[in-house]
Amino acid sequence: MLTLSEVRIPRSGGELEFGARKGETVVIEVRLIKEQDAEYLLSLELRNMEFFQLYTGKRDEHFYTLDGQRERIERAIASAAEDTGYYFVILLNGNIIGIIMLSEVVRWNLQSSWIGYFLDKEQNGKGYMTEAVRQVVAIAFDELEFHRLEAGVMPHNIGSIKVLLKAGFHKEGIAKQNVKINGKWQDHQTLAIINPRDLM
Template sequence: MYFTHFYGGNLLNILIRLLQEQDAKDVLHLEVKNKEFFQSYTPLRPDSFYTIEGQLDKINNTIKNANNGIGYSFGIFLKGSQRLIGIVTLTEVVKSVFQSCWLGYYLDQEENGKGYMTEAVKLAVDFAFKECNLHRIEAGVMPHNIGSIRVLEKAGFHKEGIARGNVKINGKWEDHQILAIINESYVEE
């Protein structure tokens, strides 16, 4: 499934689509190439994560989650070349009285600062609000990660507060700035 959108009449530079098994090799390349860079912002991962089998397992789990409506993992692809440059996820999708989820993302270090992640986040938000009819999306960012906070703010997220000792990264419990966006067009199902 491809999900693309126009903003301000200009065609986006990227598109997002749900990850599929055939993406495992490209996801592994992205993870290995950026291992040191990503490690600054993500929990420690076992060696098995950095194998084709580890990526296939991860992708198959995300496909199952998408089929069950509880999570979505999108590849971020450059238009034209179709090269995978990042991942954007909607996880912990909860319906009922919450109608919410968590947003996560990461981008090839070489592609940072080009506006791609802001575009990808906007597309993921659009998908969550229009296709999943969610009311709220939250994201957590380490407070010193100013670039990531800017991405979320440009996509319409607002700061809500600091979650103290929220995620264990590299063996240390790190605080996270919590940001959220509300679907102003939300309609009860």
């Protein structure tokens, strides 16, 4: 069982030579979620409520409260301590702009996890998510010692598929009607990446 202190998150993130203004350098970092993030997460969720809802299951009203976000963080911290899931915040020059989750952790003879993510709508298309996914993949393989990461994306979500492909994932097939989104069962494109150390 891993404790939070045993997950060694890289101190330096990725520097990208683009941003809001031409020539601006932005720094993308990821770190494990913590209790102090509740207000920032609530703001992120409220700003992007309709956008995020397009790609996830239905959320109740309590989710969109400060207490709801505090409870979410408590569960996330407990999951990391139990090695059943890991929640990372994505930082743009120190400010939270999104979340990446490693969930459905299976150890023993699989050593696998699913990866999912959300990014502030205003920050889409800038390369930030690709960099953040790369960092979490490195943590998953180098620190958490997973063999395989998987992702499921609705086929029409071309932007998300491109993020994963740029981060080194490969397509594996379509899972038919496997996740209910907004009351409707949706197909998902399955993508995966294997730890390079395990490749024969």
